[in-house]
Amino acid sequence: MLALLRQLVVKLLKIFGIKDLYDMKLIHVQANELLGIMCKQFLDSDCDQWEDSKGSYAIFYAIENGILKFVDKIAKESPKVLMWSKSDDERFPNALWAAIFHRQAEIFSLICGVADRYGSLKFSxxxxxxxxxxxxxxxxxxxxxxxxxxxxxxxxxxxxxxxxxxxxxxxxxxxxxxxxxxxxxxxxxxxxxxxxxxxxxxxxxxxxxxxxxxxxxxxxx
CATH class of the missing domain: 1.20.58 (Methane Monooxygenase Hydroxylase; Chain G, domain 1)
Structure with missing residues (x-):
């Protein structure tokens, strides 16, 4: 799981144009600290950055690889980010579809809980x-x-x-x-x-x- 988190943080750093954070030996911090930094950079960004394909890519990457902590953090801090993210893959109109296709049971349950407020996710x-x-x-x-x-x-x-x-x-x-x-x-x-x-x-x-x-x-x- 830590290896996947490291891969995701590198992608996020590139998305948000941050060049120095990773050089500050982020790889040596604990997983939870790494996760916090990733989510903060993601949630503090402009809406345009998570609405476009680059920002959404991080969420769909996390879903595909079962990075539950990251998806859970996004769901708790900014559920609309999770709900409105769009994938480049036409098979997945939203995050719920991706969780179903990739058989990510825990993430599926998590998104279903959030989606109760956004019925269109289930009925799309x-x-x-x-x-x-x-x-x-x-x-x-x-x-x-x-x-x-x-x-x-x-x-x-x-x-x-x-x-x-x-x-x-x-x-x-x-x-x-x-x-x-x-x-x-x-x-x-x-x-x-x-x-x-x-x-x-x-x-x-x-x-x-x-x-x-x-x-x-x-x-x-």
């Missing part, structure tokens, strides 16, 4: 007619798929995540995007390969268990 659409439940239905980046734990278990996690998002917008489950697909249909389509992998994994596991059981019941003489 992208240019393809997708809502946040469609985003939950998309397969996450390959780096978030832990196939070593078994595709079947990963599929279970994906279903749980989809249900968690569905619980905050239950009436969206049957709404179609511009391709005529509901979130559930998109989920089924995007997870086809993971389902196949899960089936193979389960068959392989069942076969292995059967072999072990047979050996235990019928040991070699």
């Amino acid at each position: 659409y992208d240019k393809h007619g997708n809502n946040i439940l469609h985003t939950a239905g998309k397969l996450p980046p390959s780096t978030l798929i832990n196939r070593t734990a078994g595709a079947a278990f990963q599929m279970q996690k994906e279903l749980q995540w989809y249900k968690a998002v569905e619980s905050i917008v239950p009436r969206y489950c049957e709404l179609k995007n511009k391709d005529g697909k509901t979130p559930r249909e998109l989920f089924t389509e995007s997870h086809k390969e993971l389902v196949k992998e899960g089936e193979k994994w389960m068959k392989s596991t069942a076969t292995s268990c059967t072999v072990v059981l047979q050996r235990q019941l019928h040991p070699n003489p």
